[in-house]
Amino acid sequence: MPENPYSQILFSAGCDSGVVRHCEVVASVASRFSGDSVDSELVRAGSMMHDIGRSVTHDISHAQEGARICCERGEREILTEIVRRHTGAGLDADECTLLGLSPMDCVPQTLEEKIVAHADNLVKGSTVISIEERMMRIADLSGRSKKKIWRLAMEVELLG
Template sequence: MTEHLLKKLESAGCSPGVVAHCRAVREVALTFAADPLVDRQHVDEGALLHDIGRGVSHALDHAEIGGALCRAEGLAEEVAAIVERHIGAGFTADECSLLGLLPRDCMPRTIEEKIVAHADNLVKGTRIITIEERLMHSLDLPARLKKRMYRLHLEMELFR
């Protein structure tokens, strides 16, 4: 299954660096997916494909584009939602609108969506970082978004 998804990343135009990042995020995400309540397959697929939209754009809209690509490929809606909602700790519909994105709720809601968003926050390139490092790299973000990211961290660490 993994090889099939890696081919999807490549065919979407993702660079080797993006593919390596996706693999690293997948490895981190799976460390949070041991609980029987977690759909491990959705975490696996969503984490590996979370940046598929970067083959088209490196802006915030890569998540929106990635969700659309996943749907066009006929992947599970749960996987498309993980891809759409993985940035930081998510955006409300109002925040999306203010950022020039479609005005839809992009807050991670399911445990699988939260795991992948958190894992992505803990990987810079292919290097695993701490939440403190992520927040230091996010100094320009509004305080409410940094608090949201930290709250997501606290919730997800219960699954490690």
């Protein structure tokens, strides 16, 4: 059994070892941006829990599923929102609707939410990649989505 309590939660929710390892690497990357202006423990918790919804599905709805799981577990709202808002640079209510998700604002607002979303963008599986590589991997997304991801990266990178 893993020593990390967040890893234990992910395993008990039904996440596989690949998801848990991904979350551990995201937490490591996110720690680079956790200075005095953010709640470092919240960033760690959010980084570790952001993909708990992958215990249910690996499609785009995993973030909303993860938020639902966090609510059912009685997690703090601030942590639940990190999970809900971590996809790419976030999805607004219209984008959620177009993707068949519940129409809600899933755009990162707090620094902690932004750090987790950006760190997740920098990890493919359990491999750390550059923002440039991430941008190449999302070439098929809309220009608007790519701009949002780039702007998020530039904002968070200033913290590191």
